Amino acid sequence: xxxxxxxxxxxxxxxxxxxxxxxxxxxxxxxxxxxxxxxxxxxxxxxxxxxxxxxxxxxxxxxxxxxxxxxxxxxxxxxxxxxxxxxxxxxxxxxxxxxxxxxxxxxxx
Amino acid sequence: xxxxxxxxxxxxxxxxxxxxxxxxxxxxxxxxxxxxxxxxxxxxxxxxxxxxxxxxxxxxxxxxxxxxxxxxxxxxxxxxxxxxxxxxxxxxxxxxxxxxxxxxxxxxxxxxxx
Numbered sequence: 001x002x003x004x005x006x007x008x009x010x011x012x013x014x015x016x017x018x019x020x021x022x023x024x025x026x027x028x029x030x031x032x033x034x035x036x037x038x039x040x041x042x043x044x045x046x047x048x049x050x051x052x053x054x055x056x057x058x059x060x061x062x063x064x065x066x067x068x069x070x071x072x073x074x075x076x077x078x079x080x081x082x083x084x085x086x087x088x089x090x091x092x093x094x095x096x097x098x099x100x101x102x103x104x105x106x107x108x109x
Numbered sequence: 110x111x112x113x114x115x116x117x118x119x120x121x122x123x124x125x126x127x128x129x130x131x132x133x134x135x136x137x138x139x140x141x142x143x144x145x146x147x148x149x150x151x152x153x154x155x156x157x158x159x160x161x162x163x164x165x166x167x168x169x170x171x172x173x174x175x176x177x178x179x180x181x182x183x184x185x186x187x188x189x190x191x192x193x194x195x196x197x198x199x200x201x202x203x204x205x206x207x208x209x210x211x212x213x214x215x216x217x218x219x220x221x222x223x
Contacts, residue, residue: 004151008149031210033211033212041216041217042199042214042215042216042217043152043199043214044214045211045212045213048211087151087152089151089152091210095210096154096157096167097152097154097212098151099151099152099153100151101149101150101151102151
């Protein structure tokens with residue numbers, strides 16, 4: 001079966017750095033997405049990785065290791081507005097997205 | 110840019126009644142999707158359409174139907190609602206013209222079936 005694992009909840013302090021991990025087992029791999037979802041809102045696109053390595057985009061970076069079936073999202077200089085759920089999704093062999101349940105990130109002052 | 114709109118925003122529905130959730134996009138994306146999102150679970154694909162005139166079943170299609178008469182509209186119909194269909198429903202469209210094939214989401218419809 002297909003499986004995406006990520007922690008259910010994490011807590012971090014404003015101004016700090018947090019790393020949200022995602023491991024996956026899917027039928028095929030055609031890329032990995034990270035989305036941000038604030039409570040009561042729609043998911044919004046953050047990053048996409050298809051090759052191994054680190055993609056940096058401002059305060060957010062995403063890393064992929066295809067051989068390990070592993071990705072992480074790194075958030076730097078945390079702000080209160082970063083309190084949200086972060087969703088990991090893998091593009092499978094049928095080019096459909098398989099979604100993790102999301103990691104709820106709580107930022108404390 | 111409107112992007113993707115969904116209607117209604119929320120709805121309370123009696124079990125056994127039918128309902129159509131509307132989804133419209135103005136980005137001319139070929140592919141569209143319907144997901145449901147339940148607490149503790151990831152987004153689950155209900156139905157999808159790769160292009161106007163075609164549809165396919167996702168992970169949880171039972172009790173739902175879709176149509177894709179044109180590029181812009183992708184309605185989702187519940188023929189006879191049951192309480193287990195209480196959920197938040199998101200419509201999405203996919204940009205297939207770029208490198209990343211990113212999916213963009215509508216604001217969602219919160220449905221309660223009693």
